[in-house]
Amino acid sequence: MxxxxxxxxxxxxxxxxxxxxxxxxxxxGENIQALSNPATAVREALANPIRSLPLSELLAMRKPRTVAITISDITRSVPNRDFLPEILRTVNEAGIEDNRIVIIIGTGMHRPSTAAEQEFLVGREILDRIEVIDHRADDSATLVRVQENPPISVCSRFAQADFRIVTGFIEPHFMAGFSGGRKGVCPALVDLETVQRFHGYKTMADPRADTGTLANNPCHEIALNIAKTVGVDFLFNVAVTRDHRMAGIYCGDLEAAHQQGCKQVAEWTTAWIxxxxxxxxxxxxxxxxxxxxxxxxxxxxxxxxxxxxxxxxxxxxxxxxxxxxxxxxxxxxxxxxxxxxxxxxxxxxxxxxxxxxxxxxxxxxxxxxxxxxxxxxxxxxxxxxxxxxxxxxxxxxxxxxxxxxxxxxxxxxxxxxxxxxxxxxxxxxxxxxxxxx
The missing domain is CATH 3.90.226.30 (LarA, C-terminal domain)
Known part of the structure; x- marks a missing residue:
């Protein structure tokens, strides 16, 4: 050679x-740097969200009895343990005790999590305090119908919670343009039939269902419409470094926060040819x-x-x-x-x-x-x-x-x-x- x-x-x-x-x-793309003080950055982001009231104010206004928080499954390298403690602290300070909070692992159609994976995802301290469950798209007893035409069913613990928080991270995605945002609901928390429509032949055959594309991307639009139908009260997305540490936080409104995150992640990850x-x-x-x-x-x-x-x-x-x-x-x-x-x-x-x-x-x-x-x-x-x-x-x-x-x-x-x-x-x-x- x-x-x-x-x-x-x-x-x-x-x-x-x-x-x-x-x-x-x-x-x-760019070799971005991790946030120097993740806990402080999370607190500041929760207090200054994108096109939304601070999480603490939303909780004070709504006074929810139950709160559901979604996280990504083991196939995604999301630094949950860096941000979940601050989110839970904010929820607790609003008067919602641990026994009224559930963390739902958005498995979509992936296999259920093992006990070791659950501990890896959230840490032992949170696992001992908070109920952590897997979404089960194939178990009708765990789902609730939210729309009839076309029929859409969602994890009942999420849909029936009084306040719903979706977390995740944003990266280029080969079908939906970018991950994060609405994907924390669809396909993460929906039933098998909805997952199949979301990934149907016609959707996947559309050239706009492609990496880095949101405009007129049918995969993105289907997921967003379903997430809006179910309702997301607060989004918490992050961008990560090459070693999976937090580099950016985009929280607040489901669409606005996600779009801002996608724009920055695109700038960071793009290589031109x-x-x-x-x-x-x-x-x-x-x-x-x-x-x-x-x-x-x-x-x-x-x-x-x-x-x-x-x-x-x-x-x-x-x-x-x-x-x-x-x-x-x-x-x-x-x-x-x-x-x-x-x-x-x-x-x-x-x-x-x-x-x-x-x-x-x-x-x-x-x-x-x-x-x-x-x-x-x-x-x-x-x-x-x-x-x-x-x-x-x-x-x-x-x-x-x-x-x-x-x-x-x-x-x-x-x-x-x-x-x-x-x-x-x-x-x-x-x-x-x-x-x-």
Whole structure:
């Protein structure tokens, strides 16, 4: 290899380091700094929210009997333990005791949390004080209908609470433009049928359902309308650094606070490109996001602006928990790399959205662009035989993922010495934008 430079990539909890040519373009946003005093910053934000009265004043006016607070599940690296104590202190000071507060983990269609994950999410002290529950989209006994046409059901403990606080963090999102805001209700707290409509074929086929896009994005609009129907009394969103510490706080009105956060996160995470690259190396976002192939698809789609029809994408992702849900796993293996047939089938049956089909549909955006043979995949977590049936070209062997990825890069460079190469160290946490010619 010509003169090279080491580049650290997100991979599991420890990351991996790859050697790439010195000419490689590193696509990453700003390395933002963490807030120096998180507790003080949270108190100031709660007292000076965006287009809203302070949380303490809202609680004093409303005098709620019960308060529900949502948090993201284990797939999101949200520093809950930095802000939940201050939110709970404000709620307690308004006269609401701990036994009238519930923290709801917005699992959407993800699996329930383990006891260890609940402690990781909120900390032992809060877990001992406050009731913490998972949303269960598949359990009708835990849901309440909030709209009939189309039918929408929501976690009853949230919908029936007298005061509702939604928390989360804002990052680029490959379907909804950005995470955070309204996504803390939909899909986080809704029923299976609503999740399926939210991710339906037509919605996912719309090119505006894309990273960094909110305007006329059907995925964003559906989620926002549902969140408004249910009602959110106070939003608390954060932006995070590369090591998952708070860098910005956007709280107050559901829409206004979220929009302000999205604007700043876009500025922080954007990397500009002028044309496609020959080889793009990316990842699944590291732990906890890259623990399933299902979530890994986000990293693939993030790279799309850097891909032309002749580009090759090398994706590394640990996937320690395998492909994802049983339904998703069966679907991927059923189609056995025949992604065109999958697209034909879901287009023909648009009135019936299969669980998790949306993730495979998003993966086909990349497959449509570069083809199966140029979507390279490296993982230690998925059985190698299984990797041969999930619409990727796996880089297999007995060596580690890092060694296999490095060997694939070296062979590509040997065959294409003048190739333009880019690497996306932060994977799906980066927002790629094309310069207009």
């Amino acid at each position: 010509p003169e090279s430079k080491p580049i650290s990539m997100r991979y599991g909890q420890d990351g991996i380091k790859l050697l790439l040519p010195a000419s490689t373009v590193v696509l990453e 002028d044309r496609p690259f020959d080889l793009v190396v990316t990842n699944g976002g590291g732990y906890p996001l890259d623990q399933t192939f299902y979530q890994t698809v986000k990293g693939m789609c993030t790279a799309l602006p850097a891909l032309g029809k002749n580009s090759t994408l090398l994706q590394v992702s640990q996937c320690a928990e395998g492909l994802g849900s049983d339904t998703y796993t069966k679907m991927m293996l059923q189609y056995n790399n025949d992604w065109p047939r999958f697209l034909e089938d879901i287009e023909a049956s648009q009135n019936e959205t299969r669980l998790d089909q949306w993730e495979y549909q998003m993966q086909t955006r990349v497959l449509n662009r570069i083809g199966l043979n140029k979507l390279w995949f490296v993982s230690d977590g998925i059985p190698q035989e299984m990797q041969q049936h999930i619409s990727v070209t796996p880089i297999l062997g007995q060596s580690s993922a890092r060694e296999r990825a490095q060997k694939a890069i070296d062979r590509y460079i040997e065959a294409n010495p003048n190739a333009r190469i880019a690497v996306i160290p932060e994977g799906p946490y980066t927002l790629l934008r094309r310069l207009q010619n």
